[in-house]
Amino acid sequence: MAEKCIENEDRIPVEIEPGRYQHEMKLEGFLNLKPTSKSALLILNQEIDVPEIFLNLWSYYDIKVCADGGANRLYDFFRTLEFTTTLELDELRKKHLPNYIIGDLDSLRDDVRQFYLSNGVVIIKQNTQYSTDFTKSTNLITLHFNDPNFRKMLTINTITDNFGIDFEDGIHLLYHKLKETADYNNPSHPIPNIKILALGGIDGRFDQTIHSMTQFYTLRISDPFIDLYYLTHTDLIFLIPSSGCLITYEKTFRDKFIGCCGLLPIGAPTELVETIGLKWDIQNWPTSVTTGRVSSNNRFCGIDKCFINSKDPIVFNVEIFVDRLTELF
Numbered sequence: 645m646a647e648k649c650i651e652n653e654d655r656i657p658v659e660i661e662p663g664r665y666q667h668e669m670k671l672e673g674f675l676n677l678k679p680t681s682k683s684a685l686l687i688l689n690q691e692i693d694v695p696e697i698f699l700n701l702w703s704y705y706d707i708k709v710c711a712d713g714g715a716n717r718l719y720d721f722f723r724t725l726e727f728t729t730t731l732e733l734d735e736l737r738k739k740h741l742p743n744y745i746i747g748d749l750d751s752l753r754d755d756v757r758q759f760y761l762s763n764g765v766v767i768i769k770q771n772t773q774y775s776t777d778f779t780k781s782t783n784l785i786t787l788h789f790n791d792p793n794f795r796k797m798l799t800i801n802t803i804t805d806n807f808g809i810d811f812e813d814g815i816h817l818l819y820h821k822l823k824e825t826a827d828y829n830n831p832s833h834p835i836p837n838i839k840i841l842a843l844g845g846i847d848g849r850f851d852q853t854i855h856s857m858t859q860f861y862t863l864r865i866s867d868p869f870i871d872l873y874y875l876t877h878t879d880l881i882f883l884i885p886s887s888g889c890l891i892t893y894e895k896t897f898r899d900k901f902i903g904c905c906g907l908l909p910i911g912a913p914t915e916l917v918e919t920i921g922l923k924w925d926i927q928n929w930p931t932s933v934t935t936g937r938v939s940s941n942n943r944f945c946g947i948d949k950c951f952i953n954s955k956d957p958i959v960f961n962v963e964i965f966v967d968r969l970t971e972l973f
């Protein structure tokens with residue numbers, strides 16, 4: 645079929661029959677989690693650049709995980725708030741303890757390690773230089789939610805070195821053991837989704853940023869129950885699955901808090917079979933980094949939804965005016 649690009653009015657009503665999509669997501673969902681949802685805020689080693697909403701995010705997410713030097717960023721975040729005494733600062737830090745710190749711990753500062761250690765935070769050292777602190781963190785998150793024995797082990801082994809977890813790559817070993825034994829493919833016991841919102845990992849060193857992108861693709865295969873999102877000061881970034889995806893949002897959310905968006909075939913060339921609800925909608929549109937045919941600088945024109953049907957999963961970024969989000973709280 646011939647490719648097509650249609651330029652729409654700035655706001656159009658969009659209605660999509662349910663049979664046309666297998667996936668549905670609410671754009672502002674990262675701000676509005678159900679109390680029962682399994683979710684993790686993953687703090688990577690970059691300055692927390694969403695300070696306006698950081699404490700709100702903290703309260704929404706079930707567990708908080710610091711990847712190595714991410715713990716320094718959490719600790720230092722409170723310094724940016726206007727508190728006068730060290731006592732007040734430490735009180736605030738004690739009210740916001742992460743559930744885990746994990747990594748080779750080459751970036752974790754001594755004062756930060758001491759503070760979190762003395763306040764009972766689980767700090768897991770993993771020395772392997774064949775995986776990143778990011779991957780160590782996602783394996784840990786899977787174990788936390790899907791392996792009841794893992795949490796038991798942490799409570800029993802409180803005085804054992806590293807909670808009895810092998811220093812080299814114990815988390816990966818436990819994770820692989822879980823995957824061998826878990827009944828992941830049993831349709832009568834579907835695994836609840838785990839939402840991970842990563843702060844950092846983008847906008848810094850380029851190899852780290854590309855590694856962050858690889859996690860969309862590798863997790864889709866290894867842990868398909870994980871929905872990974874990155875939030876930066878400017879963007880929400882996630883993977884649009886193939887087979888039709890409906891993205892919904894409140895009209896006012898779109899009008900006030902969202903800017904441009906881009907469909908980014910970073911992992912592999914693909915074809916955008918159809919989009920409905922973008923300013924520049926496309927059909928049968930081959931897209932790849934090498935040809936330069938990438939739908940960047942696009943935006944939502946659907947009043948409250950947008951439909952994207954890509955042949956393969958594709959990275960999507962949505963500009964979010966994070967500094968304005970405080971109006972919502």
Ligand SMILES: Nc1ncnc2c1ncn2[C@@H]1O[C@H](COP(=O)(O)OP(=O)(O)OP(=O)(O)O)[C@@H](O)[C@H]1O
Pocket residue numbers: 688689690711712713714747748750751752775776777778779844845846847848849850852853
């Ligand atoms: N400059 C950066 N730009 C983007 N992301 C980063 C950067 N530095 C660290 N990160 C993210 O934070 C995580 C923890 O980083 P940390 O600095 O503690 O360890 P690292 O030794 O640099 O990273 P790793 O051990 O994972 O290679 C990394 O795995 C990565 O996802």
Ligand SMILES: Cc1ncc(C[n+]2csc(CCO)c2C)c(N)n1
Pocket residue numbers: 748772773774775776777
């Ligand atoms: C082919 C290859 N390239 C790079 C590294 C280095 N590396 C990858 S992850 C990691 C851990 C960082 O905390 C390090 C050092 C490797 N092992 N193998």
